[in-house]
Amino acid sequence: MTVRALAILDAFSADQPVLTLTDVSRRSGLPLSTVHRLTAELLRWGALDRGADGGYRIGLRLWQVAVLAPRATGLRDAALPFLEDLSQVTRENAQLGVREGTELLFVERIAGRCAVPVLTRTGARFPLHASGLGLALLAHAPADEQEAVLARPLAGYTPWTLTRPDAVRAALADVRRLGHAVSDRQVTTDALSVAAPVRDARGEVRAAVSVVVRARGARVESLAALVTSAARGIGRALPVPPAQPPRSATGRAHGRPRPPRADEV
Amino acid sequence: MTVRALAILDAFSADQPVLTLTDVSRRSGLPLSTVHRLTAELLRWGALDRGADGGYRIGLRLWQVAVLAPRATGLRDAALPFLEDLSQVTRENAQLGVREGTELLFVERIAGRCAVPVLTRTGARFPLHASGLGLALLAHAPADEQEAVLARPLAGYTPWTLTRPDAVRAALADVRRLGHAVSDRQVTTDALSVAAPVRDARGEVRAAVSVVVRARGARVESLAALVTSAARGIGRALPVPPAQPPRSATGRAHGRPRPPRADEV
Numbered sequence: 001m002t003v004r005a006l007a008i009l010d011a012f013s014a015d016q017p018v019l020t021l022t023d024v025s026r027r028s029g030l031p032l033s034t035v036h037r038l039t040a041e042l043l044r045w046g047a048l049d050r051g052a053d054g055g056y057r058i059g060l061r062l063w064q065v066a067v068l069a070p071r072a073t074g075l076r077d078a079a080l081p082f083l084e085d086l087s088q089v090t091r092e093n094a095q096l097g098v099r100e101g102t103e104l105l106f107v108e109r110i111a112g113r114c115a116v117p118v119l120t121r122t123g124a125r126f127p128l129h130a131s132g133l134g135l136a137l138l139a140h141a142p143a144d145e146q147e148a149v150l151a152r153p154l155a156g157y158t159p160w161t162l163t164r165p166d167a168v169r170a171a172l173a174d175v176r177r178l179g180h181a182v183s184d185r186q187v188t189t190d191a192l193s194v195a196a197p198v199r200d201a202r203g204e205v206r207a208a209v210s211v212v213v214r215a216r217g218a219r220v221e222s223l224a225a226l227v228t229s230a231a232r233g234i235g236r237a238l239p240v241p242p243a244q245p246p247r248s249a250t251g252r253a254h255g256r257p258r259p260p261r262a263d264e265v
Numbered sequence: 266m267t268v269r270a271l272a273i274l275d276a277f278s279a280d281q282p283v284l285t286l287t288d289v290s291r292r293s294g295l296p297l298s299t300v301h302r303l304t305a306e307l308l309r310w311g312a313l314d315r316g317a318d319g320g321y322r323i324g325l326r327l328w329q330v331a332v333l334a335p336r337a338t339g340l341r342d343a344a345l346p347f348l349e350d351l352s353q354v355t356r357e358n359a360q361l362g363v364r365e366g367t368e369l370l371f372v373e374r375i376a377g378r379c380a381v382p383v384l385t386r387t388g389a390r391f392p393l394h395a396s397g398l399g400l401a402l403l404a405h406a407p408a409d410e411q412e413a414v415l416a417r418p419l420a421g422y423t424p425w426t427l428t429r430p431d432a433v434r435a436a437l438a439d440v441r442r443l444g445h446a447v448s449d450r451q452v453t454t455d456a457l458s459v460a461a462p463v464r465d466a467r468g469e470v471r472a473a474v475s476v477v478v479r480a481r482g483a484r485v486e487s488l489a490a491l492v493t494s495a496a497r498g499i500g501r502a503l504p505v506p507p508a509q510p511p512r513s514a515t516g517r518a519h520g521r522p523r524p525p526r527a528d529e530v
Contacts, residue, residue, distance in 0.1 A: 002267065002269075002270040002303055002306045002307065003306060003310065004267075005267040005270060005271075006306075006307075006310045006312060009330050010330065012330065012333050013333070014333060017333050017335055017339075018335070038267055041267045041268060041271075042267065042271075045267075045268065045271045047271060049334070049336065057333070057334065057335050058330060058331060058333045058334040058335075059334060060334055060336045060337055060363070060365055060370065061365075062327075062330070062331045062334065063331045063332070063334040063336075063337040063338070063388070064370065064388045064390075065274050065275065065277065065323060065327070065331070066323060066327045066328045066330070066331030066332070067328070067331070067387050067388035068277050068278070068279060068282050068322070068323045068388070069314070069322065069323040069324060069325055069327065069328040070282055070283070070322050070323075071314065071325045071328075072325055072328040073328070073386075073387060073388070074282075077386070077387075080375075081376075084349065084375075098325070100325055100326075105325065105329065110345075110349075111346075121332075121338075121342070122332050122338060122342075123328070123329045123330075123332035123333070123338070125329075
């Protein structure tokens with residue numbers, strides 16, 4: 001039952017954020033009658049919203065719960081000021097990502113208003129081997145997870161994409177040696193990204209931060225210094241994960257949030 | 266069944282983002298055996314994550330799905346450059362919110378790195394009558410929804426909080442007349458916020474944007490001009506909601522996202 005409700009949520013995508021019940025049925029593989037019943041439950045709770053057009057979409061209440069995810073919002077809140085600085089100083093796009101299994105997950109992106117329109121988005125996935133963020137993360141992944149990535153076909157986007165396992169291994173060794181990753185024209189022929197891993201207080205790599213620039217004339221050394229500095233700042237700002245099991249919550253701390261501070265409302 | 270799985274997600278809060286199974290059982294009111302079984306399903310799908318400490322938290326996959334919510338991420342993506350400009354120009358906090366029933370929901374906040382530490386967060390709720398964002402939204406809500414808010418007790422935080430329905434009604438009339446809302450020392454005795462409604466291409470109020478400053482010496486007129494201008498910019502950047510029911514999705518557009526543009530990876 002739960003699995004089917006989750007399959008309904010999974011039917012929504014960035015390409016198709018608004019669906020009819022027929023769409024949901026087709027994309028989830030569930031019978032229309034099941035979709036009808038479960039959708040009504042999800043709508044009642046707020047996991048789905050229904051627009052004036054009659055279409056269904058992911059609901060605001062699911063978003064409210066989901067932004068509690070420490071690996072997304074906790075990280076993003078710590079990183080945002082540093083991403084803004086990076087984007088201001090370089091006038092380029094600054095990005096934040098985490099490794100989710102064998103893929104890169106984009107958590108945040110700061111782009112100037114006048115920047116070239118961008119297609120990636122918060123929540124999108126991308127192969128680890130073909131980006132600065134991905135290489136910075138993969139270089140510090142456990143060996144078996146590195147091998148799992150390298151054992152699969154490595155998608156190529158340009159003649160410069162690293163599609164041979166030994167080329168990716170060499171790039172990962174460079175990341176560990178230099179402390180930052182360079183992804184040179186791997187996705188398109190005119191862009192280059194420089195990324196650095198973000199370590200928490202225990203030294204564990206929790207995320208990566210990058211800046212993306214035109215490949216022609218890119219000053220990799222100074223970008224590497226900026227990105228590494230931002231990564232260290234983000235690492236210090238990260239909440240330290242508890243080493244002990246969380247203490248049992250006493251009482252229901254559920255209700256209304258405390259009033260925001262003066263400078264917030 | 267679906268309802269119970271959603272009750273488990275609801276057990277998590279900003280105050281308690283990491284829970285044991287016993288916590289989840291207590292906070293959801295569900296028997297431990299049910300929690301055990303449903304949690305395993307949610308964990309398998311990725312709606313929950315489990316940390317090295319053994320604690321459960323909202324999972325990264327739920328976040329990935331939830332950021333598809335048009336009323337949150339779609340709005341936020343359109344607004345972010347304008348919020349950044351507002352925050353840069355004023356050196357103050359810029360905020361974005363929507364009305365969710367009888368409450369204000371914070372969707373985004375941009376604060377400088379050196380700003381006073383803040384307690385509100387993305388995803389938090391707050392009463393509509395006691396903030397600039399809330400007044401800007403409530404002023405343009407349907408009359409019956411305004412009355413639903415005014416019929417409830419109006420929480421007071423300072424001697425300046427509008428806790429009488431007629432005082433709130435007068436403030437709402439001012440918002441409609443002036444085009445912006447001013448919330449003067451309503452939450453704490455030293456802060457003031459100026460907010461403006463964000464209208465989409467059809468003229469419907471979809472959100473509000475605000476800037477928060479020290480009450481003493483606040484230059485309301487110039488802040489109102491800035492915030493109103495930002496609200497207009499955000500309104501133009503909003504995706505126009507479809508007037509027609511969405512066309513049925515043909516084929517499964519599910520898989521891997523397109524590769525990001527050059528300036529993104």
